[in-house]
Amino acid sequence: MKNIFGTVDNTYNEIREKSLFQWLEEMEQHQDVAVRGGVKLTREYVQYLKDEVKRLEEENELKAQYLKKLKEKNR
Numbered sequence: 001m002k003n004i005f006g007t008v009d010n011t012y013n014e015i016r017e018k019s020l021f022q023w024l025e026e027m028e029q030h031q032d033v034a035v036r037g038g039v040k041l042t043r044e045y046v047q048y049l050k051d052e053v054k055r056l057e058e059e060n061e062l063k064a065q066y067l068k069k070l071k072e073k074n075r
Contacts, residue, residue: 020046
């Protein structure tokens, strides 16, 4: 979400992520092996999602640049 200055404010998402990883650290100490295994799986999935978001943002930026050039060319 952009603030009034046009920059992206990720404060809420950073707090959520920090909370998630704190909870995962606590779950690593859980007695149940399945819970501990789920922690590793969750961390890997969160990383996958971050990588996918980054890839999509880069793809979107490339498309935006291409469309901008096409628009300028057609003037």
